[in-house]
Amino acid sequence: MKINFHKLTKKYGTPLYVYNANKIEDKYKLMKKSFSYIKNFKINYACKANTNISILKFLKKLGSGLDTVSIQEVEIGLKAGFKPKEIIYTPNGVSLEEIKKAIKAGVLINLDNLSLLEQIGNEKTNYPIGIRITPHIMGGGNKKISVGHIDSKFGISYYQLPHIKKIIKNTGLKIEGIHMHTGSDIIDMGVFFQIAERLLNVANLFKTLKYIDFGSGFKVPYKQSDSKTDLDLLAFFLKKKLSIFFEKNSSKKIKLFFEPGKFLMSESGFFLVKVNVIKQTTSTVFACVDSGFNHFIRPMFYDSYHQIDNISNPLGKLRFYTVVGYICESDTFCVNRPINEIREGDILCFRNAGAYCFSMSSHYNSRYKPAEVLLYKKKDFLIRKRENMQDLLNNMFEIEFN
Numbered sequence: 001m002k003i004n005f006h007k008l009t010k011k012y013g014t015p016l017y018v019y020n021a022n023k024i025e026d027k028y029k030l031m032k033k034s035f036s037y038i039k040n041f042k043i044n045y046a047c048k049a050n051t052n053i054s055i056l057k058f059l060k061k062l063g064s065g066l067d068t069v070s071i072q073e074v075e076i077g078l079k080a081g082f083k084p085k086e087i088i089y090t091p092n093g094v095s096l097e098e099i100k101k102a103i104k105a106g107v108l109i110n111l112d113n114l115s116l117l118e119q120i121g122n123e124k125t126n127y128p129i130g131i132r133i134t135p136h137i138m139g140g141g142n143k144k145i146s147v148g149h150i151d152s153k154f155g156i157s158y159y160q161l162p163h164i165k166k167i168i169k170n171t172g173l174k175i176e177g178i179h180m181h182t183g184s185d186i187i188d189m190g191v192f193f194q195i196a197e198r199l200l201n202v203a204n205l206f207k208t209l210k211y212i213d214f215g216s217g218f219k220v221p222y223k224q225s226d227s228k229t230d231l232d233l234l235a236f237f238l239k240k241k242l243s244i245f246f247e248k249n250s251s252k253k254i255k256l257f258f259e260p261g262k263f264l265m266s267e268s269g270f271f272l273v274k275v276n277v278i279k280q281t282t283s284t285v286f287a288c289v290d291s292g293f294n295h296f297i298r299p300m301f302y303d304s305y306h307q308i309d310n311i312s313n314p315l316g317k318l319r320f321y322t323v324v325g326y327i328c329e330s331d332t333f334c335v336n337r338p339i340n341e342i343r344e345g346d347i348l349c350f351r352n353a354g355a356y357c358f359s360m361s362s363h364y365n366s367r368y369k370p371a372e373v374l375l376y377k378k379k380d381f382l383i384r385k386r387e388n389m390q391d392l393l394n395n396m397f398e399i400e401f402n
């Protein structure tokens with residue numbers, strides 16, 4: 001589908017997030033198909049990637065469940081129409097009170113902390129719980145997004161299984177799920193294979209399982225030459241291992257969960273900005289756009305690469321630009337990159353803007369958050385309006401000083 005970005009920026013202004021529902025659907029179906037050999041295979045969209053309620057509703061329509069990490073995400077999920085048992089809650093470092101709220105909401109819960117496991121067990125609620133295990137495998141694109149290694153704050157160590165068993169014995173806690181999530185942008189098939197092995201080893205220790213949660217970490221391409229997680233290959237790679245386990249346990253109807261965020265959303269999204277001004281210094285040509293890390297922080301936070309196209313001058317001569325924002329802080333989107341000649345007023349389009357972009361945005365410098373548009377069946381739908389001054393002032397109280 002060719003998207004008319006200019007029409008959209010004329011209609012909605014800039015900066016603007018645009019998501020293509022067709023792409024989300026393609027990715028969902030691709031994953032579903034790759035693992036169709038597992039009868040009870042289920043995808044739970046990791047909604048921290050993008051929590052717009054219309055995106056959640058679209059994924060619900062496709063048949064997805066929801067992976068959440070906060071009670072607020074649980075609540076948005078319920079509002080979007082997911083049933084409690086279609087929502088899985090995998091928090092880290094939250095309070096007992098928050099977990100009790102999730103129990104009250106009736107969602108699936110993965111705990112990743114022995115202390116909480118014990119406390120919930122002692123409540124004697126009989127509420128079944130999943131456990132998040134750290135496999136002690138280094139996987140992930142970089143240290144910031146690798147969460148399964150020995151220094152990680154996530155999960156209960158694989159080597160603490162004997163302790164988990166003691167807690168279960170002492171409290172009568174019922175374990176219904178095993179979960180692992182080892183990071184983001186994993187390209188090494190061997191890592192997934194090791195994770196599967198550890199996951200199934202642990203799963204074999206529990207008799208009351210209803211689900212095994214493989215987590216996520218699937219890599220998407222950020223540029224043409226980039227590698228990605230080849231799902232068909234991964235499915236093929238894991239087939240024997242998974243098939244043996246699920247056949248052996250077929251009477252128990254154990255479900256296999258994946259919880260992708262980036263895989264489903266990243267490539268569906270585009271971020272459109274306008275070039276305010278070109279600034280030539282002694283060493284650099286800066287293109288300064290009407291956004292910054294307040295709207296799009298991944299390049300600064302993760303050093304992530306996002307392709308930037310000048311859609312106002314696609315045939316222009318390639319010249320070298322450092323694209324920066326308008327925030328009073330270093331907010332560099334790319335350094336010295338060849339882009340079709342940029343003129344003041346041109347519209348630039350950032351790729352891979354569907355995941356961890358809007359959801360990480362802030363009000364820094366008292367700028368409004370951008371609008372969001374969803375493209376579906378050749379129509380564009382405004383799914384979040386641009387903010388105004390009232391939105392910034394909403395929760396502030398004005399004190400009068402005499």
Ligand SMILES: *Cc1c(COP(=O)(O)O)cnc(C)c1O
Binds near residue numbers: 090185
């Ligand atoms: C963030 C997260 C995911 C999604 O990771 P992606 O790399 O976006 O696919 C899945 N599961 C849990 C528990 C997470 O915290």
